Amino acid sequence: MTPKNQTLDSLVAIATDLLAQIEAQQRASRRLEAAVRLLSRTARVTDASPQTIDEVHMHFESLRRLVETETALLAEFEGALSGAT
Numbered sequence: 812m813t814p815k816n817q818t819l820d821s822l823v824a825i826a827t828d829l830l831a832q833i834e835a836q837q838r839a840s841r842r843l844e845a846a847v848r849l850l851s852r853t854a855r856v857t858d859a860s861p862q863t864i865d866e867v868h869m870h871f872e873s874l875r876r877l878v879e880t881e882t883a884l885l886a887e888f889e890g891a892l893s894g895a896t
Contacts (some may be wrong), residue, residue, distance in 0.1 A: 818895045825888040832881045839877055843870035 812820075823825050846867045 815895070818885065818891060821891045824896065825884055825891060829881065829884050829888065832877060832884060836874065836877045836881065839870060839874040843867065843874055846870050 846863070849860055850863050850867050853863055
């Protein structure tokens with residue numbers, strides 16, 4: 812396998828990982844949105860339960876970690892792309 816083919820294979824692998832990350836972010840965003848809506852509805856009627864607040868925090872942190880991973884993958888993709896020229 813030539814170095815150029817290896818670089819292209821790396822780009823495809825990183826792009827595949829990026830697509831998986833984006834899908835995971837969409838799922839995490841929907842869970843976060845649902846938790847925030849529940850928190851909002853609960854807060855209108857009573858005090859927000861610590862469990863609901865913890866759930867929002869958990870989904871937020873999950874999304875934050877996914878974004879950090881995506882940022883690293885984008886940097887890796889950019890580096891591989893620069894090496895392809």
